[in-house]
Amino acid sequence: MAQKVICTFCGSVCDDVEFDVEEFKAKKFCKLGRSKFSKKERIKAPMVDGKEVSYEEATQKAAEILVNAKKPLLYGWASTVNEAIRLGVILTEKVRGVYDQCASVCHAPGTLAVIEEGLPGASLGAIKNRADLVIFWGSNPMEAHPRHPLRYSMSAKGLLISGRKDRKVVVVDVRKTKTAKKADVFVQIKPGYDYPIISALRALIKGEDIEVDEVGGVSKEQLKELAEMMKSAKYGVIFYGLGVTQSRGRDRNIENAVKLIQLLNRYTRFVIWPMRGHYNVVGSGEVPAWEVGYQYAIDFSRGYPRFSPAEFSANEVLQRKDCDAALVIAADPVAHFPKASVKHLKKIPVIQIDPFPNMTTLVADVVIPSAVYGLEAEGTAYRMDGIPLRVKKVIDTEYWSDEKILEELLKKVVELRGE
Amino acid sequence: MHHMLHIKNGIVIDTKNGIKAEKMDIFVKEGKIVEESEIDKSQCKVIDASNKLVVAGGVDMHAHIAGSKINTGRTMRPEEMRMVRQIANKFRASVGRVLLTSPAIGYEYAKMGYTTSFEAAQPPIGALHTHEELDAIPMVDKAALPVFGNWHFVFKYVAENDIEKLKTFIAWAIERTKGFGVKVVNPGGVEAWMYGGNCRSLDDEVPNFGVTPREIITSLIKATEELNLCHSVHLHCNNLGNPGNFETTIETMKLANGFSNDKRQVLHVTHVQFNAYAGSSWRDVGSGAAEIAKVVNGMDNVTIDMGAAIFGHATAMTGDAPFQFTLHKLLGARWSNKDSEVEGGAGIVPIMYLPKNPVHALQWAIGLELGLLVESDKVVLTTDFPNGGPFTEYPYVMAMLMSKKMREKELERVSPYVQKAANLPSIDAEKTLDEVMHMTRALSARVLGLENKGHLGVGADADISIYDFNPNEIDTSNDYEIINKAFRNALYTIKGGVIIVKEGQLVDEVWGTTYWVDATNKVDTEAIEEDLDKYFELYYSVEKEHYGVEEAWIKNPTRLVMG
Numbered sequence: 001m002a003q004k005v006i007c008t009f010c011g012s013v014c015d016d017v018e019f020d021v022e023e024f025k026a027k028k029f030c031k032l033g034r035s036k037f038s039k040k041e042r043i044k045a046p047m048v049d050g051k052e053v054s055y056e057e058a059t060q061k062a063a064e065i066l067v068n069a070k071k072p073l074l075y076g077w078a079s080t081v082n083e084a085i086r087l088g089v090i091l092t093e094k095v096r097g098v099y100d101q102c103a104s105v106c107h108a109p110g111t112l113a114v115i116e117e118g119l120p121g122a123s124l125g126a127i128k129n130r131a132d133l134v135i136f137w138g139s140n141p142m143e144a145h146p147r148h149p150l151r152y153s154m155s156a157k158g159l160l161i162s163g164r165k166d167r168k169v170v171v172v173d174v175r176k177t178k179t180a181k182k183a184d185v186f187v188q189i190k191p192g193y194d195y196p197i198i199s200a201l202r203a204l205i206k207g208e209d210i211e212v213d214e215v216g217g218v219s220k221e222q223l224k225e226l227a228e229m230m231k232s233a234k235y236g237v238i239f240y241g242l243g244v245t246q247s248r249g250r251d252r253n254i255e256n257a258v259k260l261i262q263l264l265n266r267y268t269r270f271v272i273w274p275m276r277g278h279y280n281v282v283g284s285g286e287v288p289a290w291e292v293g294y295q296y297a298i299d300f301s302r303g304y305p306r307f308s309p310a311e312f313s314a315n316e317v318l319q320r321k322d323c324d325a326a327l328v329i330a331a332d333p334v335a336h337f338p339k340a341s342v343k344h345l346k347k348i349p350v351i352q353i354d355p356f357p358n359m360t361t362l363v364a365d366v367v368i369p370s371a372v373y374g375l376e377a378e379g380t381a382y383r384m385d386g387i388p389l390r391v392k393k394v395i396d397t398e399y400w401s402d403e404k405i406l407e408e409l410l411k412k413v414v415e416l417r418g419e
Numbered sequence: 420m421h422h423m424l425h426i427k428n429g430i431v432i433d434t435k436n437g438i439k440a441e442k443m444d445i446f447v448k449e450g451k452i453v454e455e456s457e458i459d460k461s462q463c464k465v466i467d468a469s470n471k472l473v474v475a476g477g478v479d480m481h482a483h484i485a486g487s488k489i490n491t492g493r494t495m496r497p498e499e500m501r502m503v504r505q506i507a508n509k510f511r512a513s514v515g516r517v518l519l520t521s522p523a524i525g526y527e528y529a530k531m532g533y534t535t536s537f538e539a540a541q542p543p544i545g546a547l548h549t550h551e552e553l554d555a556i557p558m559v560d561k562a563a564l565p566v567f568g569n570w571h572f573v574f575k576y577v578a579e580n581d582i583e584k585l586k587t588f589i590a591w592a593i594e595r596t597k598g599f600g601v602k603v604v605n606p607g608g609v610e611a612w613m614y615g616g617n618c619r620s621l622d623d624e625v626p627n628f629g630v631t632p633r634e635i636i637t638s639l640i641k642a643t644e645e646l647n648l649c650h651s652v653h654l655h656c657n658n659l660g661n662p663g664n665f666e667t668t669i670e671t672m673k674l675a676n677g678f679s680n681d682k683r684q685v686l687h688v689t690h691v692q693f694n695a696y697a698g699s700s701w702r703d704v705g706s707g708a709a710e711i712a713k714v715v716n717g718m719d720n721v722t723i724d725m726g727a728a729i730f731g732h733a734t735a736m737t738g739d740a741p742f743q744f745t746l747h748k749l750l751g752a753r754w755s756n757k758d759s760e761v762e763g764g765a766g767i768v769p770i771m772y773l774p775k776n777p778v779h780a781l782q783w784a785i786g787l788e789l790g791l792l793v794e795s796d797k798v799v800l801t802t803d804f805p806n807g808g809p810f811t812e813y814p815y816v817m818a819m820l821m822s823k824k825m826r827e828k829e830l831e832r833v834s835p836y837v838q839k840a841a842n843l844p845s846i847d848a849e850k851t852l853d854e855v856m857h858m859t860r861a862l863s864a865r866v867l868g869l870e871n872k873g874h875l876g877v878g879a880d881a882d883i884s885i886y887d888f889n890p891n892e893i894d895t896s897n898d899y900e901i902i903n904k905a906f907r908n909a910l911y912t913i914k915g916g917v918i919i920v921k922e923g924q925l926v927d928e929v930w931g932t933t934y935w936v937d938a939t940n941k942v943d944t945e946a947i948e949e950d951l952d953k954y955f956e957l958y959y960s961v962e963k964e965h966y967g968v969e970e971a972w973i974k975n976p977t978r979l980v981m982g
């Protein structure tokens with residue numbers, strides 16, 4: 001019999017999906033989620049220097065590495081639960097290391113924009129109930145968050161909106177994505193021109209003239225239409241993605257977009273929200289925020305937290321060779337980081353905690369396999385809009401959960417430090 | 420470690436039990452206050468409290484200490500976190516200026532001798548987040564108040580005039596959120612904000628629902644009283660932050676007429692400073708505190724808290740999303756907003772209260788006026804942390820209430836606008852130490868319905884603070900500096916019988932309990948099941964079975980079953 005579970009793949013954190021334990025079969029999931037909730041290759045057992053060992057031995061060795069390091073980097077966190085993240089933050093504080101999470105290589109510019117201007121937003125439920133205009137800006141949910149359009153945005157039904165026909169969908173992107181093909185309006189922009197286009201929209205909405213015929217590949221006519229559409233919407237939303245945060249302008253693009261939203265709320269209601277990727281990347285920022293005051297790029301080498309993205313992001317630390325050990329959890333920096341970072345990672349002792357083998361496994365000195373949250377272990381995750389959900393355990397496993405591994409690690413670190 | 424304690428020769432103020440600065444001994448066993456005969460004196464740790472003030476631990480009934488609002492505030496304001504209070508050692512690293520990290524919140528309360536703090540606005544769907552943060556706060560007991568005033572279920576049952584279903588829904592919702600009571604923020608106004616509007620008067624209609632704030636408040640009081648919850652409706656009024664709003668506040672208070680409860684108020688109106696403005700614009704704004712005080716003093720079923728404004732940094736964070744947008748426009752400051760499913764919303768805006776700014780100085784004066792003009796049995800000391808400022812400045816407010824001399828000195832440095840627009844310069848009243856202890860202990864505990872808090876009678880929780888002065892020797896009118904200093908750093912703070920602070924320094928870490936209220940025994944949830952199913956199916960973005968918080972997920976819960 002299938003039972004309701006909560007998907008732990010992307011930031012949509014769909015909680016209407018089902019899993020049949022006897023048949024080991026995922027139902028209602030999208031392709032991405034289904035692949036996580038299927039039989040996959042796992043790390044078989046804990047390993048130290050390639051040799052299989054017990055959890056006991058692996059965590060002991062990991063604790064020694066962390067205690068002996070002058071400044072370890074503890075990185076990843078976006079695909080684990082808050083309970084584990086909290087222990088990770090406390091552990092980092094104890095060993096006076098650096099805490100950083102996956103956002104520093106994707107959505108961190110959005111966080112910087114929050115510092116500059118704030119975040120006028122809404123829960124996905126509010127959006128499905130009210131939004132008559134949905135703009136995907138540099139985001140492509142049809143591919144990255146496949147059930148988002150159905151559940152929350154494009155065709156979701158709600159209080160004031162009875163479905164797709166009650167809603168205008170606009171895609172702003174550099175290429176005609178799968179999402180763009182489903183939109184009512186596609187605005188193709190030149191790469192790197194998000195900022196001036198947003199500025200042009202702000203001017204037009206204020207009723208000013210922009211005195212040029214085209215901005216970033218978009219004609220004045222089309223910009224005027226878009227501005228008018230935004231101003232006359234009853235409740236609009238911009239969902240932005242990596243296309244905005246990782247193109248020229250980065251945090252300044254988002255800052256400008258937030259200013260556009262501030263302006264629009266003088267005429268109507270409008271919100272903006274980032275399309276966060278991993279299922280709990282939001283938690284990996286929220287937990288350290290309440291524990292130590294910041295979301296990412298946090299250095300504890302002085303015994304108290306300091307935040308500085310340009311210094312304490314994982315890549316900055318690695319490329320400066322400013323860490324002498326690393327713990328990587330629920331991430332694969334070897335596959336995704338620039339060569340210069342990976343080069344240093346290969347030189348220092350690395351501890352990996354992950355259910356699945358990846359490129360980072362190959363360079364790790366200590367490998368600690370863990371249970372899959374949502375399937376084999378339970379815990380709290382924050383959907384992309386910050387809504388908390390308790391993901392479930394429906395299968396028994398011999399694997400320890402990240403929470404248990406970190407609890408043990410923290411205990412051993414405290415012992416070794418003689419506290 | 421739980422010791423038996425013998426607190427010897429202290430000068431005790433315990434207003435609930437009528438003890439007015441009397442020399443006496445207090446005995447503690449297993450986290451409770453006990454009779455002398457219960458104690459084995461040979462096993463017992465003795466604290467010499469000779470010539471020192473001994474009172475119950477402070478109870479903060481309204482602060483924003485946990486959940487998505489304060490955490491978004493932290494994210495928005497890393498500049499707040501540069502103040503390092505403590506380097507990691509036996510205790511956690513602790514940072515924050517006004518906004519604090521969760522460990523810092525617990526530590527700072529403990530140092531002040533406060534042992535209980537309630538999160539005053541929990542977005543229902545975010546309840547799990549709120550509880551995770553409450554679980555990360557050491558030292559104090561805590562709880563959270565879910566917000567009801569813009570929840571579509573409430574509109575529906577109020578529109579249908581179905582008090583039975585409203586009661587059932589309240590019981591269901593408090594259980595699901597592991598909440599403590601019925602918080603109401605700008606009823607109807609936040610729903611109107613979804614269309615860019617607000618409900619500034621009690622009779623403004625909520626779009627699409629045909630109900631008014633007046634009806635929502637009245638129905639919620641009725642339902643809360645019929646359920647006999649330990650805490651009354653806890654209301655953030657409509658029209659907050661606008662000149663002239665004191666009249667709305669008074670009209671709102673009068674909605675409590677006709678309701679009564681033997682144990683407590685039937686309506687608590689919160690952070691009234693923000694709702695006590697006279698005048699018609701920011702140019703002629705004045706104080707409406709005297710008029711409000713007159714009304715509160717004349718009623719026996721309404722209480723308030725001050726929401727005092729403190730000069731310096733603050734962060735406005737409320738469930739009153741339209742007000743937050745107005746503030747953003749007024750200040751040109753950063754602004755976060757969160758519209759939340761069909762439950763309401765919230766907003767966050769940084770702010771700084773400047774003594775020379777006429778409006779800020781007026782706000783500062785009004786907060787104090789409310790504390791001075793309202794009877795001490797009806798007004799609780801708060802700053803609506805972090806809206807009016809840091810809770811760490813409570814000692815300043817205490818000293819100001821007790822000393823006209825201190826107020827005169829402070830008045831010299833603030834905008835002269837206060838001289839004509841406020842009552843403060845002409846107020847001679849000085850609260851006594853007994854009264855101020857009442858306003859921070861016994862009264863706040865009574866308002867919340869916590870029978871074992873706020874006093875030192877046998878059976879009370881052994882939450883005790885000891886301060887370094889003798890109440891019988893101090894002249895509170897003149898010795899305001901001593902008062903202001905002594906209440907910042909308790910000589911001892913004892914939480915549940917454990918000494919956690921000594922001479923203003925942390926000595927031990929404890930984890931308090933999280934209270935939650937269970938009134939489901941008084942209703943049959945079956946009656947609203949169909950409505951719940953329908954709303955979750957149509958208007959929520961999560962499944963009903965995934966909504967809410969299980970008791971097992973909370974670190975140290977205490978379930979209070981309503982009788």
Ligand code: SF4
Pocket residue numbers: 007008009010011012013014017028029030031032033034145146147148
């Ligand atoms: S959209 Fe995301 S959360 Fe939903 S099923 Fe697909 S991968 Fe899972």
Ligand SMILES: [Zn+2]
Pocket residue numbers: 481482483539540690737803806
């Ligand atoms: Zn408040």
